[in-house]
Amino acid sequence: MRKLVNFSFTYMILGVASGLFYREFTKMNGFPEGAWTQLSVVHTHLLVLGFIxxxxxxxxxxxxVLSQHRKLFAWFMGTYNAGVLLTAGMQLTHGIMTVLGIESSKMVSGIAGLGHMSITAGMILLFIMLRRSVGAGDQQKAPRKRAVEG
Incomplete structure (x- = not known):
């Protein structure tokens, strides 16, 4: 459980820091206020997908007790966190390129897509663990049926 708290706290710090970076970086480079860049959503992604x-x-x-499924839980943590960090990293890269007036490449979008796929795989693993855990709890609490005599 401590690992979840630590990861969540780290994402909270990264989310707040990325919001500050967005504001200061765009201001420092004279980027027009109100013009869109992916930098504006990095903090939201980190706060929601990571922290919350x-x-x-x-x-x-x-x-x-999802962690009772040790292998699945380890795969979830690795896959999901890699996806969030990869996605946010590519948003940051794309946003910086936009502010600096550098044309983005399809490679940046492709890597961001890999991040999204990794997040999706992590969510699927989470639901597999959740279904197994909920199913196990239901079986333990269900009353036993008697065989019908006759």
């Missing part, structure tokens, strides 16, 4: 989602996973861990 992992806090929700912490609550699910407390309720259903």
């Amino acid at each position: 989602i992992l806090l929700l996973v912490l609550l699910l861990e407390k309720a259903f």
